[in-house]
Amino acid sequence: MRKIPVALQLYTLREEVKKDFKGTLRKVAEMGFDGVELAGHGGLGIVEVKEALQSCGLQAISSHVPLADLRNDLEKVLEEQLELGVKFIVCPYLTEEERDYALLISDLNAIGERCHEAGLTLCYHHHDFEVLTEYNGRPALASILEETNVKAELDLYWLTYAGENPAKWIERHHPPLVHLKDMTTDGERFFAELGTGGVDLEPAFAQVESANIQWWIVEQDASKTSPIESVRKSMDYLKQIGLA
16 A cells, blocks of 8 residues: 555644744654644744754645635735645635635635646635535535535545545545544544544545545544644554554
């Protein structure tokens, strides 16, 4: 099986990043991660972020950038991401006011084309509501991915939460980026460390070759213990099964 590098979505460690961006990156690298997905820059300038990543051998593979910034300040976004060496720009979340899917699809096509011209790939990261909401006779997420030039960043937790089969979405949309997340098996369905919950991860792992997945990205939106320890447990699990 082709070896896929593993990144961490730094939103998982957002409080740690606020306190000590550089020190947190060092801990992430020491755990064995190959890269990170950025969600802001910890209050640092782009050059400082780049130097911090280089100092601990981590690659910035992608950045979550709010839709408002993509719409209103795209050239600055592109300049910063190119400086960081990022390959993927990801639209991470829609506010309720932004859930006009006709307008969204039109804007994503234009933004995606400009990203492509700059040598970057625009991706879309979903939650459960795009799967549960219908647009043009199918889940809004399917319309977004099939009516635009953007690529998918599929999230195994949110697909499972919405009652979907993640493997089928991977097979259909060939996401370059996949968020690895687990879910508790109780009624709360809370975020869980990889390998401890009920999300069926194996079918996703089996599609490495056919779907051309380029990065696994570990994310845990919230933790009931130390987020650092949650991340460590997830990485230990990936190492145990030979994925990291």
